[in-house]
Amino acid sequence: MKTKKIGFLLSLLAFFYILTTTKPVVADTLLEQVNKDYNVPKSDLPETGIVIEAENGQIFWEQDATKSINAAELSNLMTTYLVLEAIHNGTLSLETKVIATQNDEAIGQIKSLNNNNIIAGIEYTVRDLLKLAVTPSSNVATLMLANLLEEQDGRFVTKMNNKAVELGMTQTTFNTATGIPAVQFEGYYQPEGYDSNAENITTAKDLASLAYHLLRDFPSVLDTTKETSFTILPDSLYEETFQTDNDTLYGRPFAFKGADGLKTSHSEAGFNAITTARRNGLRLITVLTGVGDSAQPESERSLYPISNTLMEQIFDTYEYKEIVSAGQQEINDKTVLVENDWYAVVKKGSQPTFTLQGETLTLTDALPIISDTALPLSVSYREITSNIEKNIDQHTFLAQLINVIxxxxxxxxxxxxxxxxxxxxxxxxxxxxxxxxxxxxxxxxxxxxxxxxxxxxxxxxxxxxxxxxxxxxxxxxxx
Missing domain, CATH: 1.10.287 (Helix Hairpins)
Structure with a gap:
């Protein structure tokens, strides 16, 4: 535990050195910054974590972000991704109805798992099942969605692993659809070809990559994750209401301006959260794992002060803005034509620098990127060499006409x-x-x-x- 604390504090010093623009050295650690507004004990510091921006995946801060961890119910976000992908492709819709089976009802009655009361023979919409999978981390709802896409449990888990590779999650292995080892389902769930005792293994960096692609590909997921409460099967015998565990949302104890997602969970290592917030066009994604002690429920509350402090610091230091306008530009002593306005996340008050190579304009002073699968920090350009072409490009109408035809x-x-x-x-x-x-x-x-x-x-x-x-x-x- 002592080594964990020392490593974390050292990484925080580096983090604040990078973020701070007015002071060459920062004496305060993150914990000291957090406790200016909150009260978080040192024992609740996260085991791993990372903060990125959601446009190009630039990394602002990380703590052991490539260390293997138990994904737990954060795995539900991959199931959510695959369901939303099926909806996008026209295979499903949010109003598609799923009839619960006896097996579903039996899983819903396993008290040791996060669940809700599923009744055999009752119809549930995909919309409701997604809310149940994301907010209360209902294992049975997640499996009902998985079975909707693949009848064989093993094939769905394989689909999860294939998608992980596609999204750049290079250190992730899924063994179940929900993140709970199959052995805990008392024989009602066992993906073929997978170890019944195995956890889902991932890293904070891979989870950030998953959240990045989920928000970029299916931003409508925020319609679900921003809700603080919801009710399924209203005005029926089976009506149930659920409250979010994400305390960064509006009206919650640690409400953070701009917060609208994403997912919480816990494992033996502690409490975990993927939070996201957007201000002035800049969206941040924060992953924290292993916070506090899962045997002490009150330590879950430490997730949100740490997350809020990290994001507040970055919002204060960085901005999302136009760094190159469309049209003729003078860059690195060359006259180039850029087809579209280029927006990116840069440090406030800084003057971006660029590299021209081939026909690609790249941001030179960019931060490290979450994955090769993120959008590149570059745009295409065309070099202008003749005076005639330069004169034409200075006339907006002529330049636009030439581009159009x-x-x-x-x-x-x-x-x-x-x-x-x-x-x-x-x-x-x-x-x-x-x-x-x-x-x-x-x-x-x-x-x-x-x-x-x-x-x-x-x-x-x-x-x-x-x-x-x-x-x-x-x-x-x-x-």
Whole structure:
């Protein structure tokens, strides 16, 4: 425990050194900062943690973020991701109804697990089951969702592991859909091919990556996670109401401005939370695990002061803003054309620097990124070398017109050819017809083929050149 505390405090000193812009050295530790507004004992410091931003996944702070931990019921977020993905693909909808089975009802009666009262034969919507899986961490609701996507339990867990790889969760292994070892389900649940005693193994960094992709791919999940309470099957014999455990939400004891998610859980190592908040376009994701002692429920309250303090410090220091405007820009002594406005998270008051390589503009002073699967901190650009092109790009209308119709060298050739053909056609109109001398024609003793008049030559040449130009345009923009 002593080693854990020392390592954590050292990492916090580094964290505040990075964040602070006005002081070269920061004497206060995070715990001291937390306890300016709260009262958190040293024994409740997290075992692992990380804070990232939700745009590109830049890491602001981390504490043993790659250390293997028990994912516990935070695993439900992966099940949630797969369900929302199925809804996005049209396989399901939030109003899809699921009829509870006898097996579901039996799981719901296992008192040692987080559950709710599921009744066999009763219909539950996917919307309700998602709320139950995320807020009270209902194991039976999570399994009902999993069975909706895959009838075989083992196949669904395999799907979870495949998605983890896809999302860049390189140190994660799922063994159950809920995070609870299968042996605790008293024979009612056993994924084929997986160890019944195995926990779901992950890291704080992988959990942050999962939360990052969940929020980017399916931001509607926040409609569920921001609720402080909800009721299922209202006005029926089976009505149940649930309260959130996320105390950072509005109206809760540790309400944090902008907080709207995401998930809490606990394991033998302590209490865990993935929290998120958004202010002025900047969204943060915080993962804390192993806080306090799971045998002492009151220590769960330490999650939120620590999370709030970390996020408050970062909101005070960083901002989400436009760092490059669309259009012609002078960057690193080069004139470049950027197609779209570029927004990113940067330190307040700083002047971003960039690297130009190939046709990619990269933010030089970016922080480390959560995963290769996050959006890159870069945009494409085109270097402008000719004065004509520079002058065109300075005129907004012309630049936009060129971008819309995608003018290329082939386009210029086609337009030039078409214009030349039109000139020939116009010239043929104004060339006079010169009649031949009738007396000369009468004196000819043998048939004579008259030369092709210049008027016809110009007309047909012009028409041919014009059609060639039109043909080039058709090939480029239609075919």
């Amino acid at each position: 995608e003018i290329t060298k082939l386009t210029i050739l086609a337009l030039g050819t078409t214009f030349l053909g039109l000139i020939f056609l116009l010239m043929s109109i104004f060339i006079p017809i010169v009649p031949e001398d009738k007396e000369k024609l009468a004196n000819r003793k043998r048939p004579h083929t008259p030369p092709l008049p210049m008027k016809k030559i110009m007309r047909w040449a012009g028409l041919a050149i014009f059609l060639v130009g039109i043909g080039i345009l058709l090939v480029q923009y239609i075919l």
